[in-house]
Amino acid sequence: QVQLQESGPGLVKPSETLSLTCTVSGGSINNYYWSWIRQPPGKGLEWIGYIYYSGSTKYNPSLKNRVTISVDTSKNQFSLKLNSVTAADTALYYCARVSHPDGSSGWYQDYWGQGILVTVSS
Amino acid sequence: DIQMTQSPSSLSASVGDRVTITCRTSQSVSRYLNWYQQTPGKAPKLLIHDASSLQSGVPSRFSGSGSGTDFTLTISSLQPEDSATYYCQWSYSTPYTFGQGTKLEIK
Numbered sequence: 001q002v003q004l005q006e007s008g009p010g011l012v013k014p015s016e017t018l019s020l021t022c023t024v025s026g027g028s029i030n031n032y033y034w035s036w037i038r039q040p041p042g043k044g045l046e047w048i049g050y051i052y053y054s055g056s057t058k059y060n061p062s063l064k065n066r067v068t069i070s071v072d073t074s075k076n077q078f079s080l081k082l083n084s085v086t087a088a089d090t091a092l093y094y095c096a097r098v099s100h101p102d103g104s105s106g107w108y109q110d111y112w113g114q115g116i117l118v119t120v121s122s
Numbered sequence: 123d124i125q126m127t128q129s130p131s132s133l134s135a136s137v138g139d140r141v142t143i144t145c146r147t148s149q150s151v152s153r154y155l156n157w158y159q160q161t162p163g164k165a166p167k168l169l170i171h172d173a174s175s176l177q178s179g180v181p182s183r184f185s186g187s188g189s190g191t192d193f194t195l196t197i198s199s200l201q202p203e204d205s206a207t208y209y210c211q212w213s214y215s216t217p218y219t220f221g222q223g224t225k226l227e228i229k
Contacts, residue, residue: 035218037166045158045166045209045220060217061123094165106154106172106213112165 002027004095004113012120018082022095022113029053029076033098035109036080038091050098051078085120092117124148124212126221134227141197143224145210150190154214157186157195161206202228
């Protein structure tokens with residue numbers, strides 16, 4: 001059973017960089033896409049971006065040039081960096097596996113971490 | 123970007139009821155539409171992918187239908203554990219936008 005676990009600071013100061021890591025266990029990070037999704041308190045879900053195990057990425061344009069997702073296959077981990085954070089970036093951050101079985105199917109998040117709350121405050 | 127509109131935004135139903143939640147997209151998404159269930163304090167759980175494919179382990183009372191711009195999630199016989207917020211998600215090209223959610227309460 002694939003499991004994902006987010007880790008990182010729960011408090012980040014405004015204008016600084018939010019850094020989170022997702023550790024994958026019970027399966028290999030290879031041959032899959034891996035995504036980050038966030039949820040502000042009491043609000044809905046926002047897709048942040050994904051990375052393929054080989055390193056190719058796609059990001060949500062709403063986050064412009066503030067986001068970077070990277071992967072470390074040797075550690076079975078992938079990471080999120082979001083710079084120049086403001087209070088609007090306060091959210092529960094989830095990492096998830098993306099499945100895309102074949103060219104006729106869509107892309108869906110089938111395994112999720114439990115989420116980590118990151119608060120942006122001085 | 124594709125816009126997703128779910129309706130209703132909230133509803134209340136009784137155990138045993140048949141419940142339907144709708145998701146409408148701003149342009150055709152073919153069948154590339156997923157449904158997730160989120161219970162309080164938990165991560166979202168995939169229920170349906172590609173509009174009507176039931177994810178492994180999900181009870182058969184959940185079903186999905188639709189294509190193009192109009193999709194539905196149906197719970198055939200509501201159970202107490204189905205109290206949750208349900209989200210649809212466009213899933214073929216990025217950004218993978220979510221609907222705003224439908225909160226389902228049990229009477």
